[in-house]
Amino acid sequence: xxxxxxxxxxxxxxxxxxxxxxxxxxxxxxxxxxxxxxxxxxxxxxxxxxxxxxxxxxxxxxxxxxxxxxxxxxxxxxxxxxxxxxxxxxxxxxxxxxxxxxxxxxxxxxxxxxxxxxxxxxxxxxxxxxxxxxxxxxxxxxxxxxxxxxxxxxxxxxxxxxxxxxxxxxxxxxxxxxxxxxxxxxxxxxxxxxxxxxxxxxxxxxxxxxxxxxxxxxxxxxxxxxxxxxxxxxxxxxxxxxxxxxxxxxxxxxxxxxxxxxxxxxxxxxxxxxxxxxxxxxxxxxxxxxxxxxxxxxxxxxxxxxxxxxxxxxxxxxxxxxxxxxxxxxxxxxxxxxxxxxxxxxxxxxxxxxxxxxxxxxxxxxxxxxxxxxxxxxxxxxxxx
Amino acid sequence: xxxxxxxxxxxxxxxxxxxxxxxxxxxxxxxxxxxxxxxxxxxxxxxxxxxxxxxxxxxxxxxxxxxxxxxxxxxxxxxxxxxxxxxxxxxxxxxxxxxxxxxxxxxxxxxxxxxxxxxxxxxxxxxxxxxxxxxxxxxxxxxxxxxxxxxxxxxxxxxxxxxxxxxxxxxxxxxxxxxxxxxxxxxxxxxxxxxxxxxxxxxxxxxxxxxxxxxxxxxxxxxxxxxxxxxxxxxxxxxxxxxxxxxxxxxxxxxxxxxxxxxxxxxxxxxxxxxxxxxxxxxxxxxxxxxxxxxxxxxxxxxxxxxxxxxxxxxxxxxxxxxxxxxxxxxxxxxxxxxxxxxxxxxxxxxxxxxxxxxxxxxxxxxxxxxxxxxxxxxxxxxxx
Numbered sequence: 001x002x003x004x005x006x007x008x009x010x011x012x013x014x015x016x017x018x019x020x021x022x023x024x025x026x027x028x029x030x031x032x033x034x035x036x037x038x039x040x041x042x043x044x045x046x047x048x049x050x051x052x053x054x055x056x057x058x059x060x061x062x063x064x065x066x067x068x069x070x071x072x073x074x075x076x077x078x079x080x081x082x083x084x085x086x087x088x089x090x091x092x093x094x095x096x097x098x099x100x101x102x103x104x105x106x107x108x109x110x111x112x113x114x115x116x117x118x119x120x121x122x123x124x125x126x127x128x129x130x131x132x133x134x135x136x137x138x139x140x141x142x143x144x145x146x147x148x149x150x151x152x153x154x155x156x157x158x159x160x161x162x163x164x165x166x167x168x169x170x171x172x173x174x175x176x177x178x179x180x181x182x183x184x185x186x187x188x189x190x191x192x193x194x195x196x197x198x199x200x201x202x203x204x205x206x207x208x209x210x211x212x213x214x215x216x217x218x219x220x221x222x223x224x225x226x227x228x229x230x231x232x233x234x235x236x237x238x239x240x241x242x243x244x245x246x247x248x249x250x251x252x253x254x255x256x257x258x259x260x261x262x263x264x265x266x267x268x269x270x271x272x273x274x275x276x277x278x279x280x281x282x283x284x285x286x287x288x289x290x291x292x293x294x295x296x297x298x299x300x301x302x303x304x305x306x307x308x309x310x311x312x313x314x315x316x317x318x319x320x321x322x323x324x325x326x327x328x329x330x331x332x333x334x335x336x337x338x339x340x341x342x343x344x345x346x347x348x349x350x351x352x353x354x355x356x357x358x359x360x361x362x363x364x365x366x367x368x369x370x371x372x373x374x375x376x377x378x379x380x381x382x383x384x385x
Numbered sequence: 386x387x388x389x390x391x392x393x394x395x396x397x398x399x400x401x402x403x404x405x406x407x408x409x410x411x412x413x414x415x416x417x418x419x420x421x422x423x424x425x426x427x428x429x430x431x432x433x434x435x436x437x438x439x440x441x442x443x444x445x446x447x448x449x450x451x452x453x454x455x456x457x458x459x460x461x462x463x464x465x466x467x468x469x470x471x472x473x474x475x476x477x478x479x480x481x482x483x484x485x486x487x488x489x490x491x492x493x494x495x496x497x498x499x500x501x502x503x504x505x506x507x508x509x510x511x512x513x514x515x516x517x518x519x520x521x522x523x524x525x526x527x528x529x530x531x532x533x534x535x536x537x538x539x540x541x542x543x544x545x546x547x548x549x550x551x552x553x554x555x556x557x558x559x560x561x562x563x564x565x566x567x568x569x570x571x572x573x574x575x576x577x578x579x580x581x582x583x584x585x586x587x588x589x590x591x592x593x594x595x596x597x598x599x600x601x602x603x604x605x606x607x608x609x610x611x612x613x614x615x616x617x618x619x620x621x622x623x624x625x626x627x628x629x630x631x632x633x634x635x636x637x638x639x640x641x642x643x644x645x646x647x648x649x650x651x652x653x654x655x656x657x658x659x660x661x662x663x664x665x666x667x668x669x670x671x672x673x674x675x676x677x678x679x680x681x682x683x684x685x686x687x688x689x690x691x692x693x694x695x696x697x698x699x700x701x702x703x704x705x706x707x708x709x710x711x712x713x714x715x716x717x718x719x720x721x722x723x724x725x726x727x728x729x730x731x732x733x734x735x736x737x738x739x740x741x742x743x744x745x746x747x748x749x750x751x752x753x754x755x756x757x758x759x760x761x762x763x764x765x766x767x768x769x770x
Contacts, residue, residue, distance in 0.1 A: 028640040127640035187628040187648045188621045194649045195612050197642065198656070199584060202605035220587035224609065227580050236573045236708070243572040245679060253677055255413040255512035257582065257669060261676065263572045264579045271583070284642060291646065292638055294630060323621070323708075 014070040015063075015106040016040060020139050027129040027292075037136055038106025039063050039098040042082065043090035045144070050384050051377065052146045053088060054137070054173070055097040056154030056161035059229070059286055060278055062105035065097045066090060071105070072277050080361050087370035092377075093150070098140055100133045100161070102285035108136075110281035111212055122209035122281060130157070130293040134165045141172065148172060150380050151373050155179035155358035156325065157286070160293050163333065166314075167295055167306040174383070175313040175376040177369060179358045180322050182329040183303060183336065184294035189324060192232055193287035196225035200280045209281050222280045223271030230270045235321035235354035239263065303333075307340035313379075314344040315372045317365065319357040345372075399455040400448075400491040401425060405524050412514040412677075422521055423491025424448050424483040427467065428475035430529070435769050436762065437531045438473060439522070439558070440482040441539030441546035444614070444671055445663055447490035450482045451475060456490065457662050465746050472755035477762070478535065483525055485518045485546070487670035493521075495666035496597055507594035507666060515542070515678040519550045523557065533557060535765050536758050540564035540743035541710065542671070545678050548718065551699075552680055552691040559768070560698045560761040562754060564743045565707050567714040568688060568721065569679035574709060577617055578672035581610035585665045594666050607665045608656030615655045620706035620739035624648065688718075692725035698764075699729040700757045702750065704742040730757075 015038045023033040040063040045052055055065055057077065066082040068075060082088040082095055099107035102125070110125035117124070141149070152173040154162045159181025166176055185193070203221025205211055211218055234242070243263035247253075250260065259265040299305035314337055318330035327348050337344040349365045351357045357365060400423045408418040425448040430437055440450055442462065451467040453460065467473040467480055484492035487510070495510035502509070526534070537558040539547045544566025551561055570578070588606025590596055596603055619627070628648035632638075635645065644650040684690035699722055703715035712733050722729040734750045736742045742750060 123642075127642075184630060186621060187624040187630065187646075188616065188619075190628075190630070190646050191612075191616045191624065191648050191652060194644075194646075194652055195609065195616060198612060198653070199587070199609050201642070202584070202609050203587065204589060204605075220589075224580065224584050224587050227576075227583060228613075231573065231576045231580060234573075236571060236711075239572040239576065243575075245569060245572065245575070257508075257512075257586070257673065259579075261572075261575050261579075263576050267576060267579055268583070288642065326621075 017106055018140055018143050020136055022139060024132070024135055026126055026132045028126050030126045032108075032126075035101070035108035035136075036106060036112070037098055037101070037108070037140060039096060039140055040065065041144070042066050042095040043093055045094040045146070048381070048384055049146060050150055050380050051092060052094045052096065052144070052149045053373070054141070054149050054152040055082070055088075055095060056137070056152065056158035056165070057097060057100065058154070058156035058158045059283075059290070060274070061158070062103065063097045063099045064105075065095060078359065080359065081366060081369060087366040088153070088373060089370075093373070096140065096144065098137045100286065101136050102128045102133065102282060102289060104279035104282040109279070110209065110285055111279045120212035122212060125281070125285060127288055127292075128285060129289050130160055130164045131168060131298070133289065134161050134168060137161075138165070138169060138172065148174060151175045151177065151376055153177040153179065153369070154181075156181055156355065157290050159325075160290065163295060164293070166310060166312050167298070170309050171311050173312055174380045175315070175372070177315045177317065177372060178333065179317045180319055180325045180330065180355055181333075182325050183296060183306075183333055185291050186329070190291045192228055192324075193291050196228045196287055197284050199224035199228065200283060206280060209284075211280070217275055218280045219272070219275040222275045222278070222283065223268075225280075225283055226271045226274040227267045230267060232324050233354055233356040235323060235352055237321060238352040238354050241352060303336035304340045307337050307342050310337070310340060310342040312342070313376065314342060315368075316344065316346045317358075317368060318346075318348045319354065319365075320348055320350045321352050322355040322357065324355040402491055403525055403528050405521055407524060409517070409520055411511055411517045413511050415511045417493075417511075420486070420493035420521075421491060421497070422483055422486070422493070422525060424481065424525055425450065426529070427451050427480040428478055430479040430531070433766070433769055434531060435535055435765050436477060437479045437481065437529070437534045438758070439526070439534050439537040440467070440473075440480060441522070441537065441543035441550070442482060442485065443539070443541035443543045444668075444675070445659070446543070447488065448482045448484045449490075450480060463744065465744065466751060466754060472751040473538070473758060474755075478758070481525065481529065483522045485671065486521050487513045487518065487667060487674060489664035489667040494664070495594065495670055496664045505597040507597060510666070510670060512673055513670060514674050515545050515549045516553060516683070518674065519546050519553060522546075523550070523554060526557065533559060536560045536562065536761055538562040538564065538754070539566075541566055541740065542675050544710075545675065548680060549678070551695060551697050552683070555694050556696050558697055559765045560700070560757070562700045562702065562757060563718065564702045565704055565710045565715065565740055566718075567710050568681060568691075568718055570676050571714070575676045577613055577709075578676050581613045581672055582669050584609035584613065585668060591665060594669075596665070602660055603665045604657070604660040607660045607663070607668065608653075610665075610668055611656045611659040612652045615652060617709050618739055618741040620708065620737055622706060623737040623739050626737060688721035689725045692722050692727050695722070695725060695727040697727070698761065699727060700753075701729065701731045702743075702753065703731075703733045704739065704747075704750075705733055705735045706737050707740040707742065709740040
């Protein structure tokens with residue numbers, strides 16, 4: 001595993017990048033152009049161009065959805081769902097995924113070099129939004145010669161991007177699968193993100209985002225921020241079943257502050273593994289974008305206005321034990337889509353695996369996803385005839 | 386508000402202390418004696434000594450249950466329930482509360498001076514348990530000349546101490562009200578405590594607990610630890626009703642990392658107010674004691690053995706929206722007490738206020754508490770006749 005410093009060097013060799021030359025007006029009013037958008041594709045676009053699927057990644061994801069991530073050498077983040085013979089079958093479909101702007105896997109983000117100063121942006125990077133992310137990714141479709149996607153899918157922040165994508169570009173995808181997400185962040189979700197941000201900012205190494213100049217990372221703060229995430233991604237029951245009160249390779253309490261419990265050991269491991277692959281400033285920027293996301297706030301008529309004239313066919317999926325984006329919140333999106341007259345189905349998957357369910361092997365979820373996409377493919381082909 | 390350094394100086398003048406001279410064998414096998422136990426009392430013990438109520442405090446509480454805390458100059462932590470004319474009426478009852486060992490309001494804890502080194506203990510303080518806390522507090526009853534309490538009550542860690550107290554001293558209280566607690570910590574609760582500990586330990590100022598020598602506090606880490614607590618003490622719904630997506634004294638997003646949302650401002654305020662009144666090492670020690678607490682582990686026959694031969698009459702109270710100590714966990718305690726043949730009632734209070742419900746003005750809860758204690762008083766007086 002390369003250090004964060006090492007990452008910068010050879011990323012450019014293994015990462016496809018589009019230079020987004022068209023000026024993009026960000027929500028913060030700044031205009032940007034000529035910035036990199038890193039992306040990956042899997043499978044092949046067919047002649048009729050009816051098999052393209054765009055995937056939006058979540059907070060700590062990247063463009064490497066399937067196969068092996070060439071940078072981390074680990075599995076792509078959605079190998080359970082995407083690949084040859086998988087629910088999103090790359091033998092049949094052309095899968096596209098871009099690293100969000102604000103991220104750290106090659107797209108324009110706070111660790112990129114600001115040409116004006118020849119230094120990493122750090123906190124000079126503009127505060128971006130989910131809409132900014134989505135608008136930048138839309139340019140990729142032009143680049144790849146795709147007028148209309150068969151489907152777009154994403155879980156968590158990926159789902160939020162997808163809802164934004166449909167609202168901003170109502171005729172760019174034939175179908176959409178927003179998973180475990182909402183049209184805005186609840187106070188609890190903002191609070192959890194703020195906790196992660198405060199953990200990073202509390203680390204003196206962070207130094208107002210200027211740590212990159214010294215080629216170091218605020219590892220302690222970033223690890224704590226990651227632990228917040230891991231607690232929220234599992235359900236209480238799932239965590240109890242996985243760890244309970246099991247001790248970590250010891251027969252009895254050690255009466256110390258070492259990791260006596262397996263769950264402590266798990267959190268420490270997840271926290272400190274994460275700092276090797278992710279930039280702390282990116283966590284600040286991306287969580288901020290999530291908290292700012294509020295689809296109803298963008299449209300005078302609220303959500304009904306946001307979703308009016310939708311041609312896209314939606315399948316919303318929630319997980320019964322997800323306490324970060326509850327079934328209730330997902331259903332609220334269904335209600336809004338219905339009120340706007342959109343074509344929408346809904347499935348709640350019963351599982352104890354919490355928010356993480358979309359990333360793990362959850363057969364009922366994967367079956368639902370596959371069934372929907374395959375049936376949409378038939379309909380889309382007919383429409384294209 | 387005095388600084389943490391200031392606290393040390395004048396604490397001794399305003400704090401009643403018992404010197405615990407009897408040797409106490411801690412669970413970690415160390416034996417200690419001649420250590421201070423700080424406590425406070427409210428009301429008067431009557432002639433028949435049938436009106437004494439012992440209150441156990443929670444993680445960040447102290448002995449100042451009612452009235453004004455003489456150190457912080459703020460309300461005592463349980464003024465909603467304890468005071469003249471309140472549910473626990475100090476005109477009628479003699480209320481006692483001690484600061485737990487491991488704490489920082491005058492009882493023996495990591496910020497006290499180790500006579501062997503003439504320095505604050507820091508991490509040289511032994512890892513203590515809920516049982517150690519309870520055994521040290523039992524000595525206070527002898528000191529005050531109380532053979533048997535009318536009642537003992539406590540919420541959260543206070544409830545855990547109370548369950549331990551009843552298991553260790555089965556005939557020391559006529560009645561008991563464990564509120565919003567459990568007989569052991571779930572994996573999720575351990576995880577949240579570990580998150581708080583890691584936030585403190587991530588702060589370089591913490592310096593392996595040796596910060597007191599420099600008369601400073603790891604404020605950043607401690608503030609983040611406190612934010613974890615505040616998120617877990619509120620329910621998702623309660624937080625949504627209280628804060629929602631309301632902005633903090635501004636009309637629009639500022640596209641910065643300042644506190645745009647009220648919930649962010651609330652968390653920052655709570656975090657940074659806390660560092661003025663609490664010692665970071667105490668958080669480590671007390672959360673560790675909570676995580677180690679496992680009543681069934683102490684008895685070969687498990688919980689049934691723990692609660693056998695109970696003469697105490699129990700009322701267990703849970704709150705419907707408490708996700709830290711759920712109604713299910715509280716009911717598990719009821720089931721164990723029933724299986725052991727104990728006299729036990731149970732009440733779930735319907736509320737959106739989450740775990741914090743026992744600390745706020747929750748009329749149904751306070752009515753239930755008052756009704757139980759007053760009826761126990763009549764029974765206890767009859768028994769004493």
